[in-house]
Amino acid sequence: MGLLGQALSWLADGSHWVGTGGVLQRLAEHLQMFVLVMLIASAIALPAGLLIGHARRGAFLAVNAAGVGRALPTFAVLFFAFRLTLRYLPRPFGFWPTLIALVFLAVPPLLTNTFVAVRGVDPDTIEAARGIGMAERQVLLRLELPLASPLMFDTVRTVAVQVAATATLGAVFGWGGLGRYIVDGFASYDYPQLLAGAILVAVLAVVIDAAFGVLGRLPALRRLQV
Amino acid sequence: MGATAASSPWSGSPRSLRPLEVSPRVEAVRAPADALIDWSWLASHTSTIAHLAGQHVKLTAIAVAIGLAISFPVGVVAYRHRKVYAPVSSFAGILYTIPSLALFALLVPYTGLSTVTAEIGLVSYTLLILIRNIVAGLHGVPTDVQEAARGMGYTDRQLLWRVEVPLAMPVIIAGIRIATVTTIGLVTVTALIGQGGLGALILQGYRQDFSTPATVGAVLSVLLAVAADVVLLAIQRVLTPWTKPAEVRDVVQRANPAAAVGGA
Numbered sequence: 001m002g003l004l005g006q007a008l009s010w011l012a013d014g015s016h017w018v019g020t021g022g023v024l025q026r027l028a029e030h031l032q033m034f035v036l037v038m039l040i041a042s043a044i045a046l047p048a049g050l051l052i053g054h055a056r057r058g059a060f061l062a063v064n065a066a067g068v069g070r071a072l073p074t075f076a077v078l079f080f081a082f083r084l085t086l087r088y089l090p091r092p093f094g095f096w097p098t099l100i101a102l103v104f105l106a107v108p109p110l111l112t113n114t115f116v117a118v119r120g121v122d123p124d125t126i127e128a129a130r131g132i133g134m135a136e137r138q139v140l141l142r143l144e145l146p147l148a149s150p151l152m153f154d155t156v157r158t159v160a161v162q163v164a165a166t167a168t169l170g171a172v173f174g175w176g177g178l179g180r181y182i183v184d185g186f187a188s189y190d191y192p193q194l195l196a197g198a199i200l201v202a203v204l205a206v207v208i209d210a211a212f213g214v215l216g217r218l219p220a221l222r223r224l225q226v
Numbered sequence: 227m228g229a230t231a232a233s234s235p236w237s238g239s240p241r242s243l244r245p246l247e248v249s250p251r252v253e254a255v256r257a258p259a260d261a262l263i264d265w266s267w268l269a270s271h272t273s274t275i276a277h278l279a280g281q282h283v284k285l286t287a288i289a290v291a292i293g294l295a296i297s298f299p300v301g302v303v304a305y306r307h308r309k310v311y312a313p314v315s316s317f318a319g320i321l322y323t324i325p326s327l328a329l330f331a332l333l334v335p336y337t338g339l340s341t342v343t344a345e346i347g348l349v350s351y352t353l354l355i356l357i358r359n360i361v362a363g364l365h366g367v368p369t370d371v372q373e374a375a376r377g378m379g380y381t382d383r384q385l386l387w388r389v390e391v392p393l394a395m396p397v398i399i400a401g402i403r404i405a406t407v408t409t410i411g412l413v414t415v416t417a418l419i420g421q422g423g424l425g426a427l428i429l430q431g432y433r434q435d436f437s438t439p440a441t442v443g444a445v446l447s448v449l450l451a452v453a454a455d456v457v458l459l460a461i462q463r464v465l466t467p468w469t470k471p472a473e474v475r476d477v478v479q480r481a482n483p484a485a486a487v488g489g490a
Contacts, residue, residue: 003336073428076428182328186418198331
C-alpha cells in the first residue's frame with residue numbers, strides 16, 4: 001500500500017477521530033482559534049480602516065500596513081509572542097502566542113484593503129450625499145460602507161484562509177490544532193500521520209475558502225449597512 | 227510516487243537530523259531570562275549568519291525566477307484567451323490556499339527534505355500573485371494604443387513585446403515585488419524541512435530557549451524583504467520612468483486582494 005493509501009486509512013480509522021488528541025478535538029481547537037482571531041482582527045482593523053478611509057488621512061500608514069505585515073515572518077512573530085507570553089500567560093500551552101501571531105498576520109491586510117475600498121468610493125457620490133444633507137456618520141455608514149463592502153469581504157475571505165492555514169504553525173510552538181499531526185508526524189517519522197495531517201489542513205483551508213465564497217454572494221454582505 | 231517509509235530519504239537518519247523535535251514542553255515553562263540580543267553571540271557567529279542569509283536569498287531568487295518563467299507565458303495566454311483565465315486563476319488560487327507547512331509535509335515523503343521540496347512549495351505560492359498581476363497589467367494597456375500599433379502594421383508578437391509588455395511592466399514588477407516579499411517570509415518556514423535560511427536561526431532560538439538567534443533571523447528577514455522591495459522598485463522606476471506611482475498602486479491593490487497577506 002502506498003503512503004497515500006496509508007494516510008487515507010489513518011484517516012479512515014475511527015479511533016484517530018475521538019478522544020484526547022483525536023481529529024475532532026484538534027479540529028475544534030483549530031476552529032476556535034480561527035473564530036477568535038477573525039473576530040479580534042476584524043474588530044480592530046475594519047473600523048480603523050473605515051475611519052482612516054473616510055477621513056482620507058493616514059493613507060501612508062494604511063497603505064503600507066500590508067507591506068510591513070507581509071515582510072514580518074509569522075514564524076518569527078510566533079517565536080517572540082511565545083517568549084513574551086511564557087511568563088504571564090503560560091497556559092493553555094502555546095495558545096496565546098498563536099493567537100497573538102495570527103492577529104498580527106490578519107490585521108494589516110484587513111486594514112489596508114478596507115482603507116483602499118473606502119477611498120475607492122467616487123468622491124462625486126460622497127459630495128452628492130453631503131449635498132442632500134447626510135451627516136458624516138451617515139456618509140460613512142450608509143454610503144461608503146456598503147460601496148466598500150465587496151472588496152472588504154473579499155479581503156476577509158483571503159485573510160480567513162491564511163489564518164486557518166497559518167494556525168498550523170502554532171503546533172511548532174506547542175499549541176494543538178490540526179498542525180499537531182504534521183509536527184508530531186515529522187518528529188516521529190510517522191508518514192501516514194504526517195500526510196493525514198497535511199490533507200486535513202489543506203481540506204480545511206479549501207473548505208473555509210469555499211464557505212466564505214458562498215457567504216460572499218449573500219446580498220446582505222455585498223452591501224453592508226449599519 | 228510509491229515511496230514507502232522504509233525507502234524514504236531520512237528514515238534511520240540520526241536523531242540530530244530530525245527537522246522537528248518539538249513536544250509541548252510544559253515543564254520548560256520559565257521566565258525568559260535573556261535579552262533580545264547578545265552581541266557577543268552575534269560577533270562569534272557572523273559566518274554562519276552570512277551563510278544562512280545567502281541560502282535565504284538563493285531560495286527566494288530561484289522561487290521567484292521559476293515562478294516568473296511559468297507565470298509569464300501562462301499570463302499572456304490567459305490575457306489573450308479569457309476562457310483560460312478562470313481555470314488557471316482557480317488552480318493557482320487552490321495552490322495558494324494550501325498551507326505551506328501542509329504542502330511541505332505532503333511533498334516530503336516523495337521528494338525528501340530537499341531543496342526541491344522547498345522550491346515546489348515556494349514556486350506554487352508565487353504563481354497566483356504573478357499571474358494576476360501580469361494579466362491585470364496587460365489589461366491595463368489602453369485599447370487605442372493597441373489599435374494604433376495594429377494600424378502601424380504590428381504583428382501580435384511585436385504588439386506584445388514592444389507595446390503591451392512595456393506598458394504593463396509597472397504592474398508586473400509590482401507583482402514581482404509582492405511575490406518576492408511574500409517568498410522571503412515563507413522561506414523562514416522551510417527551516418522546518420531542514421533547508422536552512424534565516425528560519426533556521428528562529429528555530430534555533432526556540433530550541434535553545436535563547437532569543438538572540440531568533441532576533442537576528444527575524445531582523446535580517448525583514449531587512450532582506452525591505453531591500454528586495456526597494457531594489458525592485460528602483461528597477462521599475464528606471465525601466466518605466468513615465469509611470470505615476472499612485473495609479474500603479476491602485477491597479478495593483480485591486481488585482482491583489484488575495485496577495486495582501488503574507489501568511490505561511
